[in-house]
Amino acid sequence: MDGVALCARFSLATNRLEYCGPSDAEPALYGAITRGADLAAARGSLERFEALFPYLAAIGGRHGLDPFDERVVEAYWIGNDLLDAFAPEDFRTLLDALVRRGLPRSTADRLAAHLPARPVFHHAFHVAFVGVGEVTGHVATTLANMEACRPAAARVVGVDASYLELERRPLALAGGRLALAAPVRERRRFDPAILPRVGTGDTVAVHWGHPAVVLTPAQAGSLVRYTARSLDAANDALPGLRALEDVPREPA
Numbered sequence: 001m002d003g004v005a006l007c008a009r010f011s012l013a014t015n016r017l018e019y020c021g022p023s024d025a026e027p028a029l030y031g032a033i034t035r036g037a038d039l040a041a042a043r044g045s046l047e048r049f050e051a052l053f054p055y056l057a058a059i060g061g062r063h064g065l066d067p068f069d070e071r072v073v074e075a076y077w078i079g080n081d082l083l084d085a086f087a088p089e090d091f092r093t094l095l096d097a098l099v100r101r102g103l104p105r106s107t108a109d110r111l112a113a114h115l116p117a118r119p120v121f122h123h124a125f126h127v128a129f130v131g132v133g134e135v136t137g138h139v140a141t142t143l144a145n146m147e148a149c150r151p152a153a154a155r156v157v158g159v160d161a162s163y164l165e166l167e168r169r170p171l172a173l174a175g176g177r178l179a180l181a182a183p184v185r186e187r188r189r190f191d192p193a194i195l196p197r198v199g200t201g202d203t204v205a206v207h208w209g210h211p212a213v214v215l216t217p218a219q220a221g222s223l224v225r226y227t228a229r230s231l232d233a234a235n236d237a238l239p240g241l242r243a244l245e246d247v248p249r250e251p252a
Contacts, residue, residue, distance in 0.1 A: 003070040004043045006213065007056075008032040009194070010077045010123075010151065011049060013210035019138045021049040034193045043068055051126060051135040052076075054097035058090065059083070059121055076123055077151050078205065078219050079226025083121050091119040103135045116236035124150045124227045128178055128234035146178075147171040148208050153215065153223045154188075156202045163187050164198065164211055177235045180227075 008029040014020040015029060025045035031038035046068070047053050055076050056067035063082055065072050075082040092115070095108040111130060119125060127150045133139030139149070147170055158165035165187055169180040190198065190211040198204065203220040204211045215223065 001070060001213075002032070002036065002039065003066075003068040003073040004039045004046065005032045005036060006070060007046050007052075007068060007073045007077070008042050009212040010205070010207050011046060011052065013208040013212070014149075015045075015049075017208060019133070019208075020052065020136060021045055050101040051098060051103075051130070054094055054101060055121055055123075055126065058086075058094050058097070062086070062090070074219070076121065077207075078215070079122055079222040079229075083226065086119060086121055088115040088117065088119060091115055091121075094121070098130070098135055101135055102137065103130070107131075107134055111237075114237040116233040118229075118233055120226065120230045120233050122226050122230045125230035125233055128231055129237060143171065143173055150207075150227065151212075151223060152206045153220050153227075154204055154206050154211070156198060156200055156204060157185065159198060159200060162189055162192065164190050164204070166204070166206065166211070168206065176238070178231045178238065180231075 011021060012026065012029045012033065015025045022045055025048075028038040028041035028045055032042035053067065056072055059075050059082055060067040060069060060072045062085055063072070071080060071082060074080050092112050095103065095112055099105050099108050119129070127146050131141035132145040132149045133141060139145055150171065152168050154166035154168035156164055157167050165185060167183050167185050169183050172179055172181040188206065188209060188211055195204070195211060195214060198211070198214055203215045203217075205213050205215055205223060
């Protein structure tokens with residue numbers, strides 16, 4: 001799949017919600033996904049997504065690849081071995097790039113002082129460590145929003161017209177650590193033009209309630225693995241970084 005089109009699949013939902021990117025991006029993103037058209041316009045819009053592009057540029061730069069190379073985009077949204085080459089000092093450089101995109105300098109300095117030993121240049125790590133909406137200021141960093149924003153692997157257990165019945169493991173806070181809870185089932189509307197051949201037994205990636213792409217078995221395994229790595233790394237730094245709102249009480 002073209003890297004721009006793959007990136008558009010994950011970015012469409014947040015643009016529609018007016019959380020990220022330019023206000024006129026949706027037509028080009030949708031065309032890139034459904035027709036393989038408008039790729040240049042979609043790329044131009046994606047470069048203006050506030051938190052997204054610094055990560056793609058950092059991953060691509062480290063490996064001598066274009067930021068929208070399919071492997072680079074896959075690394076950030078799903079996970080692959082391109083993420084295995086980074087150290088804390090690399091994330092400090094990335095934080096400077098995020099400051100130029102809107103992250104408050106005070107937040108960047110606080111995060112830089114609490115970097116884990118192995119930061120992960122994955123969207124799940126950005127969600128858990130930097131925080132939802134910290135760059136744009138458009139979304140509060142609550143547990144519910146963190147769950148919505150992380151790319152989640154979900155198994156399709158039923159398809160009904162424009163709805164999927166999905167099974168996934170939601171994000172939870174247990175003993176002061178972020179973790180994935182027991183599987184739950186949910187119904188999500190999907191766009192048949194975006195997922196024309198989705199079927200029972202497939203695994204899809206869900207972002208802000210939007211089933212974005214059908215994952216190969218290898219990609220599904222990578223998303224689970226790099227999500228776990230991202231949460232482990234964020235947990236190393238989580239105490240004292242921020243108070244999460246909207247956190248359910250643990251059973252007594």
